[in-house]
Amino acid sequence: xxxxxxxxxxxxxxxxxxxxxxxxxxxxxxxxxxxxxxxxxxxxxxxxxxxxxxxxxxxxxxxxxxxxxxxxxxxxxxxxxxxxxxxxxxxxxxxxxxxxxxxxxxxxxxxxxxxxxxxxxxxxxxxxxxxxxxxxxxxxxxxxxxxxxxxxxxxxxxxxxxxxxxxxxxxxxxxxxxxxxxxxxxxxxxxxxxxxxxxxxxxxxxxxxx
Amino acid sequence: xxxxxxxxxxxxxxxxxxxxxxxxxxxxxxxxxxxxxxxxxxxxxxxxxxxxxxxxxxxxxxxxxxxxxxxxxxxxxxxxxxxxxxxxxxxxxxxxxxxxxxxxxxxxxxxxxxxxxxxxxxxxxxxxxxxxxxxxxxxxxxxxxxxxxxxxxxxxxxxxxxxxxxxxxxxxxxxxxxxxxxxxxxxxxxxxxxxxxxxxxxxxxxxxxx
DNA sequence: CATGTTTTGACAGTAGCTGTCATTTACTAG
DNA sequence: CTAGTAAATGACAGCTACTGTCAAAACATG
Numbered sequence: 001x002x003x004x005x006x007x008x009x010x011x012x013x014x015x016x017x018x019x020x021x022x023x024x025x026x027x028x029x030x031x032x033x034x035x036x037x038x039x040x041x042x043x044x045x046x047x048x049x050x051x052x053x054x055x056x057x058x059x060x061x062x063x064x065x066x067x068x069x070x071x072x073x074x075x076x077x078x079x080x081x082x083x084x085x086x087x088x089x090x091x092x093x094x095x096x097x098x099x100x101x102x103x104x105x106x107x108x109x110x111x112x113x114x115x116x117x118x119x120x121x122x123x124x125x126x127x128x129x130x131x132x133x134x135x136x137x138x139x140x141x142x143x144x145x146x147x148x149x150x151x152x153x154x155x156x157x158x159x160x161x162x163x164x165x166x167x168x169x170x171x172x173x174x175x176x177x178x179x180x181x182x183x184x185x186x187x188x189x190x191x192x193x194x195x196x197x198x199x200x201x202x203x204x205x206x207x208x209x210x
Numbered sequence: 211x212x213x214x215x216x217x218x219x220x221x222x223x224x225x226x227x228x229x230x231x232x233x234x235x236x237x238x239x240x241x242x243x244x245x246x247x248x249x250x251x252x253x254x255x256x257x258x259x260x261x262x263x264x265x266x267x268x269x270x271x272x273x274x275x276x277x278x279x280x281x282x283x284x285x286x287x288x289x290x291x292x293x294x295x296x297x298x299x300x301x302x303x304x305x306x307x308x309x310x311x312x313x314x315x316x317x318x319x320x321x322x323x324x325x326x327x328x329x330x331x332x333x334x335x336x337x338x339x340x341x342x343x344x345x346x347x348x349x350x351x352x353x354x355x356x357x358x359x360x361x362x363x364x365x366x367x368x369x370x371x372x373x374x375x376x377x378x379x380x381x382x383x384x385x386x387x388x389x390x391x392x393x394x395x396x397x398x399x400x401x402x403x404x405x406x407x408x409x410x411x412x413x414x415x416x417x418x419x420x
Numbered sequence: 421c422a423t424g425t426t427t428t429g430a431c432a433g434t435a436g437c438t439g440t441c442a443t444t445t446a447c448t449a450g
Numbered sequence: 451c452t453a454g455t456a457a458a459t460g461a462c463a464g465c466t467a468c469t470g471t472c473a474a475a476a477c478a479t480g
Contacts (some may be wrong), residue, residue, distance in 0.1 A: 010457075012447055017458095038435065042243040049460045054437065124334040131337050131376060138377075156374045156398035157405055163373015164366045166341060167348075188366035189409055195367055196403035198295040199396065220426075248466065264468065307446045382452055 018056050022047040029136045030111060034064075034119045061125055065117055070133050072097045077140045086144050087189065090137070090161055095182050113169075130166065134158045164188060228266050235273045240321060244274075244329045252322040271335055274325050280343050282307045287350045297399065300347070300371055305392050319327050323379075340376065344368045374398060 023077070024045035028037045039060055043053045045089035057063050101109070116126045132154070142154035149155075167188075168181050234255035239245040249270055253263045288302035294302070306309050311319070326336045344365070352364035377398075378391050 004255075008447075013446085014458085039437085040435085044293045050437095050461095051460055052458080055458080060436070062271065085405065087405050087409060117221070120338070124338040126328070127337045127341055128334040134373075134377065135380070152394055153379075155377045156395070157402055159373040159377035160340040160402055161369040161373070163344075163371070163376070165369075167344065167365045167369035170345075184362055185366070186409065188362045189406055191363045192243075192367055192370055193403060193406035193409065195297050196399055196406070199297060199302045199400055199403065204433090218478075223477090224427085249468085250466085259467095261429060261431095262427080265427080268468090270467070 017046070017048060017052070021048065021053060021056055022063055022066070025060075026108070026111060029064070029115060032170075034115060034122070061122060064112060064122055065125055065129065067112075067129065070136055071099060074136060074140050078143075082144070086115065086141055086157065087161070088143065090141070091182055091185065093163075095179065130162060134162050137162065160192075165193070213239060227256070227262070231258065231263060231266055232273055235270075235322060236318070239274070239325060244325060245333070270333055272333055275335055275339065277322075277339065279307060280311070280346055284350050287354075289389060292354070296351055296367065297371070299354065300351070301392055301396065304375075305389065309389060337376075340372060344372050347372065370402075374402070389405060 021042065021123055025037070025042045026086055028042060028045060039053055040050055042063075043050045043062075046053070075094050080089040080093060116123050135158075138155040138158035139149045141158050142149040142151055145151075145154055147154055165186060168185065231252065235247070235252045238255060239277055249263055251262055252270075252273075253260045256263070283303050286306050290299040290303060326333050336411060345368075348365040348368035349359045351368050352359040352361055355361075355364055357364055374395060378395065
C-alpha cells in the first residue's frame with residue numbers, strides 16, 4: 001500500500017511527494033469540494049509546482065482513483081483451498097481482504113467512496129475501473145475452473161458477481177462495503193439461483209413485431 | 211428516436227440543429243478522431259456558434275452518449291406475458307428491441323460502440339449510464355416479482371444480468387451486441403446456475419489471517 | 421404590426437492539461 | 451571530495467473544454 005524499500009533518497013522523496021499531494025488533495029476535496037479545489041491550490045498546499053502535480057498524477061481525477069485492492073483479492077482467491085466452490089471462494093476472499101483493513105484505511109476508504117458518490121466524473125471512472133476488474137476476476141476464476149481465461153463461463157460468472165456487488169454500492173451506503181453486506185449478497189445469489197431454474201437453451205425465439 | 215411533432219417552426223428548427231451538430235460531430239470523430247476534433251470545428255461544420263453547441267450538448271462527450279434504448283427495453287419487458295419467467299422476459303425483450311433496429315440504426319450504433327471502445331473517457335461515461343440502467347431494470351423486475359423496487363432480490367438480479375451482458379461487450383466485438391450473443395448469454399447463465407448450486411447461507415465465516 | 425419570449429452569437433474568463441527548456445538535485449566514478 | 455551524468459523540478463507559453471453575461475436576432479402571439 002505504501003512505500004516498502006527506501007532504496008535511495010530519490011525514491012523516498014518521490015514517495016513522500018506523492019503522499020503529500022494525495023493527502024493535501026483529499027483534505028481539500030473534503031473541506032471545499034472537488035470542483036472548487038483547483039490543481040494549483042493542491043500544488044501549493046503540497047509545496048510543489050502545478051507541473052509537478054501532473055507528473056505524479058496524469059489528471060486531477062487520478063488523485064482519488066488510486067486503489068490497490070484488486071491484487072489483494074486476487075491473491076486471497078488463489079489462497080483458497082481448491083475444494084472450495086468458486087463463488088464461495090470469491091466471496092470469502094473479498095470478505096477477508098476487507099476485514100483486514102485498519103481503521104485508518106476504512107476511514108480514507110469511506111472518504112473516497114463518498115467522493116465517488118458525489119462527483120459524477122469520479123463515479124464514471126471508478127465504474128470503469130470496477131468493470132476492468134472483471135477481467136482480472138475472470139482470469140482467477142478461469143484458473144480455478146480449469147478453462148481458458150476468455151471462456152464465457154468464467155467471464156460471465158465474474159461479470160455476474162461484480163454486477164451483483166455493484167448493486168450494493170449504490171444505496172446511500174454510508175460506509176461503502178460493510179461486512180454484513182456479504183450475507184446479503186449470499187442471500188441475493190441464492191434467490192438468483194431460483195430465477196435461473198426455468199432457463200432452457202431456447203429462451204430467445206425471435207418474436208416478430210409488437 | 212427522432213422528431214415526432216412538428217409543433218412549431220421553433221421546435222422543428224431545434225431538432226434540426228441538434229441533428230446537424232450530432233451528425234457533423236460523429237462524422238468528424240470517425241474521420242479525424244475524437245480528441246483531434248474540437249468543439250469549435252464541430253460548431254463550424256454544423257453552422258452554429260460554439261455557444262450554441264454547448265446549449266444543445268452540455269459536454270463534447272454527450273454528443274456521443276445519447277442513447278434511447280433503455281425505455282424501449284423496459285416497455286418490451288412490460289409487454290411480456292406474466293407467465294414468462296423474469297430472466298427469459300428480460301433476454302427476450304432485449305433481443306426484440308435489437309432485432310427491430312434498421313440497418314442505418316445498426317450502422318450508427320456500431321460507430322458509437324467503436325468510439326466507446328477507443329476513447330476511455332467515453333467508455334467511462336457509457337459504463338456509468340449502463341450501471342444507472344440497472345436501477346431501471348430493477349424496477350421492472352421488481353414489478354414482475356411483486357416486490358419493492360429496493361428489494362435486494364430484484365436489484366441484484368438486475369445487477370447480475372447487466373454484469374453478464376457487460377462481459378459480452380468487451381471482446382473486440384466488432385459489431386457490439388450481436389443477435390447470436392443472446393444464445394451465448396443464455397448458455398452462460400445456465401452454467402452460472404451450476405456454480406450457484408453449492409451456495410448455502412453461511413459461506414462467509416471469518417477466517418483469520420492467511 | 422407590435423409586443424413579449426426564446427434562441428443565438430460574441431466575448432471574456434477560468435481551469436485542466438500539454439510541451440518545452442533551463443535549473444536544480446540526487447546518483448556514480450574516479 | 452569532485453566532476454560528470456541522469457533525473458526531477460519549476461516557469462512559461464499555449465490549447466481547449468466549458469461558464470457566464472449581454473445585446474441582437476428570430477420566432478410567437480394578440
